[in-house]
Amino acid sequence: MVKTAAFATPPPVAEPSTLSLRRVAIDTWRENVAYLHRDCPVYRAEGFQALSKVEVRANGRRVLATLNVVDDESLVGCRELGLCEDAFAQLGVDNGHPAAISQAEPPGSIPALHRKIAGERLGHDDFRAIVRDIADHRYSKIELTAFVVASHKGDLDREEVYFLTDAMVESGRRLDWHERLVVDKHCIGGIPGNRTSMLVLPIVAAHGMLFPKTSSRAITSPAGTADTMEVLAEVELPFERLAEIVREHRGCLAWGGTADLSPADDVLISVERPLSIDSPGQMVASILSKKVAAGSTHLLLDIPVGPTAKVRSMPEAQRLRKLFEYVAGRLGLVIDVVITDGRQPIGSGIGPVLEARDALRVLECDPRAPNDLRQKALRLAGRLLEFDPDVRGGDGFAIARDILDSGRALAKMDAIVRAQGARPFDHNAPQLGGLSFTVSAAAAGVVTAIDNQQIARIARLAGAPKVQGAGVDLARKLGETVEAGEPLYRVHAEYGADLEFARQASARGSGYTIGGADELPHVFVEF
């Protein structure tokens, strides 16, 4: 017989005393922070410090936040509770609204997290609980990192990856386009200049397939598809307007940030990106959960392979392909995986304006268009077209080329740009940053390697993607010969400090290796 002890003192009913809310105009980059004066008479700030989160309640809502202690009444008074911009907005009230705080209870899924850290296999419900807590912002950055690292390489089996992906789909909204065939394409990333979506989408939509493409903005890369598309058109549209455009034009090229699709993924990214780790399981869960939530039925996935790409070897690419295929299969998503040449950037320009220029040159069949971008876009579009049961296997590439060369892809792109809201852009006179410098070859030879990561870093330091006209314009690609003093690339920036950062980075490492023709790696033939 076990009896649990109970209490002589009745449980409390009164709400603890409240403070007055104050917006503190600090943007903490996706982390909720609450500011409490050290001498607050209601709550002693000191007592909260060691705990990971506090819960702030106001207006019937609650947010979880990290606590900072303030020693200046002009920032936050003794009877005030400050909140950073994001957290304040989540409560939806005005300055001065009453609020209460308490120690946040540890998230309910922490025992499951500890089991994962200890190396145990988790079940479907464990992942549901963890993902729900993550989507509700109940995890601190420290707990998020622990989950990401504990789930890293080899520590999630393929069924666990399916559980995680499915839980991430469940954590947010799920779209239904009410069509049999809803296509999407995705590249796992890491290759600068790789703006194929802006070509593949108009080709495939011109063929009549439904292709409601929402893209991310760049987080650590010099441009995402949304950043580049934004040079040409509005990309932040209400969902209802996007749906209209998709119904009328069979496609769109918009930013997906407002759709609440797989919200746990956005939270996880806030620690994965600074850490620069992309475990296979997390990558598969992130990509597939977004696609399934967005209502896609068929997905073309691009895995670039190269010494400075995310995936460095063919066996690694094949393992990743199998994992994508397994999880997509469990989710009922048709997937086609292509493994592509990731040894160097695609196209010439890196940065929103430069990439928009390249994409429009391909659409206009301009002779200055980078051929590698054109060829890759046609190949991907061809594979997507073959999802159409009426297209014979092997015919996709030729159909795509006809659509592009006939101008139908350009017309489709024009229609989508106008529908989303066109912005003025002349690709023959692109608005580049007013400051620039050139990096040239020290000696004659052949370009034997281009470091994707270093080129991306230089473009980013130069200001891309926030400064649309900033970036790197490549003058030479792999296998091309160069004389001493001839330019390898030109860096564009708008601000002096950015130019300086980019210059310092390119002085530490230009990203180019010049050698003999015999040192050129063999053409990448395995895909």
Add this chain to the structure above:
Amino acid sequence: MVKTAAFATPPPVAEPSTLSLRRVAIDTWRENVAYLHRDCPVYRAEGFQALSKVEVRANGRRVLATLNVVDDESLVGCRELGLCEDAFAQLGVDNGHPAAISQAEPPGSIPALHRKIAGERLGHDDFRAIVRDIADHRYSKIELTAFVVASHKGDLDREEVYFLTDAMVESGRRLDWHERLVVDKHCIGGIPGNRTSMLVLPIVAAHGMLFPKTSSRAITSPAGTADTMEVLAEVELPFERLAEIVREHRGCLAWGGTADLSPADDVLISVERPLSIDSPGQMVASILSKKVAAGSTHLLLDIPVGPTAKVRSMPEAQRLRKLFEYVAGRLGLVIDVVITDGRQPIGSGIGPVLEARDALRVLECDPRAPNDLRQKALRLAGRLLEFDPDVRGGDGFAIARDILDSGRALAKMDAIVRAQGARPFDHNAPQLGGLSFTVSAAAAGVVTAIDNQQIARIARLAGAPKVQGAGVDLARKLGETVEAGEPLYRVHAEYGADLEFARQASARGSGYTIGGADELPHVFVEF
């Protein structure tokens, strides 16, 4: 022949434009934060956001900080650079001093961190590089967490634990007491009320052994030895003064926070504690690096075992013992490990004042003294005394008891308290918090379990250790009978909000289980 490309543009020499430093009175709890206005004309804050750290340079020094973006000129102006209190203090300048910022280069040890995340074994130099970067505050919280989780259970072999420990010793100052025998004791923690150091130290120092004890303050527990000793005496003393006291009295009981011993450990703790993980490797490295850096030659280590202790089973305790013995051996530190009963709190009081009361009662041989605290202290002191080559094996306990019962331990404690700076304290009338409530048994029975973690949590919520008089005073221990309505414990607090938090926690779980006498776990005999 490989030639690297070089640059037509000469490398820059000019320092980028500077901003004016401003102290922002925010305590960010051990994380450096820099505040930059969004419209800063010199550096565009947006460009920095996604990166984990910025480097701030002023006065020939530099600090690494996380960047927050400010939208209010009254907080930080467009030509100002704000720094949180900690970071500002590290630069050692006044408001208005010129400063420059740049993107922080990723720490040099990040590739080694990535190898650890991927499950590889690291070498001595890898650990040196990682620990140096950690001690220099070059790791973000995210990177720190990644290291801690990747090094968790099973992922560090015993030689790696030695490498890590040795690197942590090297990262800071190392004391040398110029004596052959310098003893210390340490408990791995997790047992509330376990203040044996305040008894063991005066006994052992009265015997004449050198025992320069520096302790931590509580981080997540209701009291550390430094917090409890602070009820009786000053504990924050300059190192030179401590050394004088140790030379004169053969011992001290002070706070070790200012000594710069194993500084990387303090940084790692800032993520380990909120995460509540204590991997064996990290625990061994943390404890042994501090002891070796403090100049100890002989260490007695206490590992409590119980269902709500850190270590839950005897096999786990034995594995941990072997790891401590291996690493201590590699470091040339003599170690004696005792495994003790960790099924319940030690003594009656939990919280600084209550624990000081218990300790003084034992020293004064007061009949109200908790016998479990007395017995455990005598046992540990006896083992320490046996480090003395002149003490015959097995005689330690009796010698310790003689020193305690003769009043020599009390006299030694009095001398040390006076030397450190006595504070007024009367253990017959301890200053407890003015608010309190009692938790009583719902039904008659025998106490069959006391949850260490829940009792600690209630004491902490009541205000301990910041409020010295707050805490929990236990009226019943394991195996004692209780009638319905009789008190199990009393909670003391100073502030209404604290009392309320503690009351809510004890309402969710009192921490006590009352059952039949047959359900009492067998006495813990294995140690």
